[in-house]
Amino acid sequence: MSILHRFIKLVDAINYRVGRVSMYGIFAMMAILLWSSISKTFFNPSLWTLEMAQFAMVAYYILGGPYSIQMGSNVRMDLLYGGWSNRRKAAIDVITVCFLIFYLGVLLWGGIDSTIYSFQYGGERSPTAWRPYLWPIKVIMCTGITLMLLQALSELCKDILRLRGEEIPRVL
Numbered sequence: 001m002s003i004l005h006r007f008i009k010l011v012d013a014i015n016y017r018v019g020r021v022s023m024y025g026i027f028a029m030m031a032i033l034l035w036s037s038i039s040k041t042f043f044n045p046s047l048w049t050l051e052m053a054q055f056a057m058v059a060y061y062i063l064g065g066p067y068s069i070q071m072g073s074n075v076r077m078d079l080l081y082g083g084w085s086n087r088r089k090a091a092i093d094v095i096t097v098c099f100l101i102f103y104l105g106v107l108l109w110g111g112i113d114s115t116i117y118s119f120q121y122g123g124e125r126s127p128t129a130w131r132p133y134l135w136p137i138k139v140i141m142c143t144g145i146t147l148m149l150l151q152a153l154s155e156l157c158k159d160i161l162r163l164r165g166e167e168i169p170r171v172l
Helices: 003-022 025-042 049-071 086-120 135-164
Strands: none
Touching: 003 049, 003 135, 025 049, 049 135, 086 135
16 A cells, blocks of 8 residues: 555544544534523523634534545535546646645644744733633644645545546545
């Protein structure tokens, strides 16, 4: 088995498991928002619910992104792409995934820089009334961006294998 095949299998297996677990984050978000509604109606409103729901949404979205790309459920404009041959799709995907990899690299660089800043200054806090520490969500964001970058590299490897006419390993 070639290095490309092993890399694809490893990255796809990790992102598949992380994506399946993060799918249940929607229930955590629903519970937070339900508690927010109940507390505002019957008790004193909780300060933490809105921001915690935002953090849960970020974690859900950013950790589920690589799984979405892996499953091919990301949004595409199939006006031209849908009628192309698999080889031509792979050739175009090699070009477009390079732009994605560059974008994710810049995003990860900024995310790591921001996370280091959060740790260096005694724990950066949100300027809201609840004032939670921001480093946990920044670590989650850097993790998600790293997983997305690895999945984009996996997709690039799959496209290279398609262009060579080789079989692509399946994890599922």
